[in-house]
Amino acid sequence: MAEIAFFDVETTFSTGHGRRFYLVEFGAILVCPRKLVEVGNFCTLVRPPDLSAVAPTRLSGITRKAVAAAPAFEEVADRVFDILNGRVWAGHNILRFDCHRIKEAFADIGRPPPQPVGVIDSLEVLMQKFGRRAGDLKMATLASYFGLGQQKHRSLEDVRMNLEVIKHCAAVLLLESSLPHILPGKDQGNLSMVTRSKTGEEGSRKSPPTSLGSHRSVPYQKGRLGKMVERAKEALEGAKGSKSLNSILRHSRLLL
Known part of the structure; x- marks a missing residue:
């Protein structure tokens, strides 16, 4: 069984004509797929x-x-080739960014x-399995959601955090599948968020391809809630002694 190579690249970009990315850091861990250990x-x-020609603000703390x-x-x-070739590649948003940077670096x-x-x-x-319950699905947001600390924006630390995020998500989904009628799934109890998108290439590479909006669920039509409360009060005021429960039950159809 092929080992999994979780990898991440940190980049900067040229400031001249024909802007392009350049690697400033590469980090990878090899993970046993049976035990999910490094x-x-x-x-x-x-x-x-x-x-x-490199913009200093692109060095992510380096x-x-x-x-x-x-x-x-x-x-x-040679080291990069050996750790990646013939293995399963894994990472966060690598299809849109990191894989391309590796190909460009070797082409150069x-x-x-x-x-x-x-x-x-x-x-x-x-995006497919866990949904938007954790917000915008950036690595920093996911790490905060699971209490894993702050993202360092350094390759080795980020891939290790990526592995821990996947473990936490898998555990949540396993528990939910065991008791789907009790534990809320990805379509229940989601927290709506309004996110401010980052500008520049770093935001586009680390952000999911779609943005989040905000919404509010309203279970009753406008104006109905006040009438429902008044009917409840009338039902309770009309309940006397041992007939309390019967009175409430008799009015339940009107309340709903």
């Missing part, structure tokens, strides 16, 4: 081809000095990229 890992900073001293991608390409050095035997995008899986 069995290996690799993480490295990566020096972009032209550091002077200093320019550290990136300048990091190896070029060509120097770590004239080498064929690693190939997965399958891909698990946790964003896509959670």
Whole structure:
């Protein structure tokens, strides 16, 4: 059985014409699919081809000095290839972002990229199985929802958090499937949220492809609630002694 390679890339982008992304960090953990435990890992900073053309605000807490001293991608390409090739790839929103960045990095050095035997995008899986109960499904939001701490925006920490988020979601879904008539599912008890979308490429890569709105469920038609309360009061006032319950039951059809 193929091991699962959870991976994440941190990027910056060139500020000149033809803006494109460059890797500044790659991190991955190998996970046993039977036990969901980490069995290996690799993480490295990566020096972009032209550091002077890189926007410093894109370094996600990684200093320019550290990136300048990091190896070029060509120097770590063998390790990246070995940890990814022939394994199941997993990560959050990797289909829309991280997979493309890996292919671009290998194309830049004239080498064929690693190939997965399958891909698990946790964003896509959670949208289908877990729903929007946890908000906008960004990794930071999911981590906060499950009390896992703050997202670091560093590759190795983020993939480990990704694995823990999946474990928590799986546990919730397992419990709900055991008692579906008691425990609320993804279509019940959801918390509606109004989210402020981030601008720039980081927001587009980490955000789900659709936005959330807000809504409010109203169980009664406008004006009906007041009449229902008045009828309830009349029913209770008319109930005397041992006939209390019978009186309420007699009026129940009118109340509803």
